[in-house]
Amino acid sequence: MSFLQHLEELRWRLVKCAVVILVLAVVIWWNQEWIMRNVFLSMKSPEFFTFKFFCKYLNFMCVESIPVSFQSTTMSGQFSYALWMSILGGVVVAFPFIFHQLWSFVKPGLRDNEKKMVKGIVFYVSILFFFGILFGYFIVAPMSVQFFGTYKITKEINNIFTISDYMSTILSTVFYSGLFFLMPIVCYILAKIGIVTSGFLKKYRKHSIVVVLILAAVITPPDMISQVIVSVPILVLYELGILVTKSVEAKRRREEMKEGNK
16 A cells, blocks of 8 residues: 555544544533533542442441532533533543554554464453543542542631533543553553563662552542552552563563574
């Protein structure tokens, strides 16, 4: 295929992605009131799944109420965030299809052995992404809402959040959690290219632990349990990235030994 033919193929794949996102965004827009009330605003309720689960089994995050009210301070505030919620929701739901389209564009340019190395990548990327979305939605975002919603310098000051600030916090937290869970895949690809080694990741393991603990301290309530709940999965992903990188290096050494014996 010529360069222009490649561009044409990419254009049509992007058009397909845009159509799917648009259809899903329309569905979300049509149900925006239910989604806003039951998916996002429900996080300020003590009946939210995360609060009930941790309170029942760990006697932790038992909240009687989160004294928060919301307001929109701009004329287009509610409309803008309903639109943003619909589009981003469409991207999240359509993520496997979007990645599949992009991967299908890249895949023909790979060698047969390279295709074997990344076999099933669409499935694994999608699974890790949605695990990250669930982690962000059920763990990180509720902790943030609970902490910032109940924190007061003094009782005379009420927490009245703008809907834009509330929604941007939740949407960005959930979406970036989904991307962060792709760390093992990123490590795998970088190890294949030769940019990252297991030795490099091990060397900076202590630094990564400090960074993760600082991030956990910033986005969660100031108690040890909250920080552990958020930190442990992220550190596990980092260790998984090291194991994936080591397996890539071991396979590369075996292939080099076979080539040397020939």
